[in-house]
Amino acid sequence: MAIFVVGLVTGTPLGLLISTSLALGITSGILSSILTNGSLPFLEHTFQITSPVRLLELSHPNNVLLKRLLTEAPGTYHHSIIVGNLAESAADAVGGESLLVRVGAYYHDIGKIKRPYFFIENQMTSDNPHDKIAPSLSTLILTSHVKDGVELAREHRLPQGIIDIIEQHHGSGLVSYFYHKALESDRTETVTEEEFRYEGPKPQTKEAALVMLADSVEAAVRSLQNRTAGRVEGLVRKIIKDKLNDGQLDECDLTLKDLDIIAAAFVRVLTGIFHSRIEYPDIAQEMERRKKRAGTRKQLTEKSGS
Ligand SMILES: [Fe+2]
Ligand SMILES: [Fe+2]
The missing domain is CATH 1.10.3210 (Hypothetical protein af1432)
Known part of the structure; x- marks a missing residue:
């Protein structure tokens, strides 16, 4: 931004100014992120601080x-x-x-x-x-x-x-x-x-x-x-x-x-x-109960048919 403003003041052509500002902006962004991440362990160690990273x-x-x-x-x-x-x-x-x-x-x-x-x-x-x-x-x-x-x-x-x-x-x-x-x-x-x-x-x-x-x-x-x-x-x-x-x-x-x-x-x-859970019925007991119920139903059908 500073480069762009200085360029405008000094009368640099607009095309050249935009391309230069863009290139320098991207380069500075990349360099500063490398510098920050690279120096983080050193800074943490020197100042006894622990970063969230x-x-x-x-x-x-x-x-x-x-x-x-x-x-x-x-x-x-x-x-x-x-x-x-x-x-x-x-x-x-x-x-x-x-x-x-x-x-x-x-x-x-x-x-x-x-x-x-x-x-x-x-x-x-x-x-x-x-x-x-x-x-x-x-x-x-x-x-x-x-x-x-x-x-x-x-x-x-x-x-x-x-x-x-x-x-x-x-x-x-x-x-x-x-x-x-x-x-x-x-x-x-x-x-x-x-x-x-x-x-x-x-x-x-x-x-x-x-x-x-x-x-x-x-x-x-x-x-x-x-x-x-x-x-x-x-x-x-x-x-x-x-x-x-x-x-x-x-x-x-x-x-x-x-x-x-x-x-x-x-x-x-x-x-x-530890929320309360639904008590599941015992599977074997449930099968037995269903078998008995089916048997009773069959007997009743036979009786009513006879
Ligand atoms: Fe413990
Ligand atoms: Fe412990």
């Missing part, structure tokens, strides 16, 4: 780590997708970075790739390796998926925002199942809560806190029997309250009002996933 790339199922998660820990992969849906919808509702939250959720349990069969969602048979080991060792194996995840994420150069979500998604939460198992066992030494807690840190951002809450909610609702809307909502609110009372949300900037909005967003998504 990079996050979208990382969310693609073809990504090496996500592919490994799908094949080596399929239960965890599907859990992570639902956590992504829950956390993203809550982020939209409270004004968090929803794309970062979704992608963070996809990678939050990536450390489980190291020992997938120690995690219930990947146990396809009734064999549970935890039955043969002490509760303290089980806790050590379970909690180490956070450290393993951070290491894997660093190896694959994931952005710091995603690494933070991986590192903070359990905060300093208690592995209560194995803590109570240890209390019930006849161990001679004293059982301390500290021994059965994740190392932390607690979530430092809204985004990490949302993944933490969505993660706990998904796991609990999955194991809930008789999932009516009321029971799901009750469980969601209980889990959020427990995290708050345990101090896990002390270091992030979520308000009590936010927590209420988050609970409503989770319930909305979960109702969509």
Whole structure:
């Protein structure tokens, strides 16, 4: 445009002016797009920022780590997708970075790739390796998926925002199942809560806190029997309250009002996933019933004919 105006002022012939402006405009457009895309990784690295383009790339199922998660820990992969849906919808509702939250959720349990069969969602048979080991060792194996995840994420150069979500998604939460198992066992030494807690840190951002809450909610609702809307909502609110009372949300900037909005967003998504279905009749029973009905009809026809 500037070239065109300067040309008009200096009295350049109109034909030459239009063709020159067009050629220069197209060239400058191509060059600037090459320069922007080419310098994006460098700018992201230098200023520690993550562009939406990079996050979208990382969310693609073809990504090496996500592919490994799908094949080596399929239960965890599907859990992570639902956590992504829950956390993203809550982020939209409270004004968090929803794309970062979704992608963070996809990678939050990536450390489980190291020992997938120690995690219930990947146990396809009734064999549970935890039955043969002490509760303290089980806790050590379970909690180490956070450290393993951070290491894997660093190896694959994931952005710091995603690494933070991986590192903070359990905060300093208690592995209560194995803590109570240890209390019930006849161990001679004293059982301390500290021994059965994740190392932390607690979530430092809204985004990490949302993944933490969505993660706990998904796991609990999955194991809930008789999932009516009321029971799901009750469980969601209980889990959020427990995290708050345990101090896990002390270091992030979520308000009590936010927590209420988050609970409503989770319930909305979960109702969509676990909506009530029509009970299909058992096929064998239905065939039997139809046969009997046909037999009765035949008998009646014969009687009326005789
Ligand atoms: Fe986890
Ligand atoms: Fe998880």
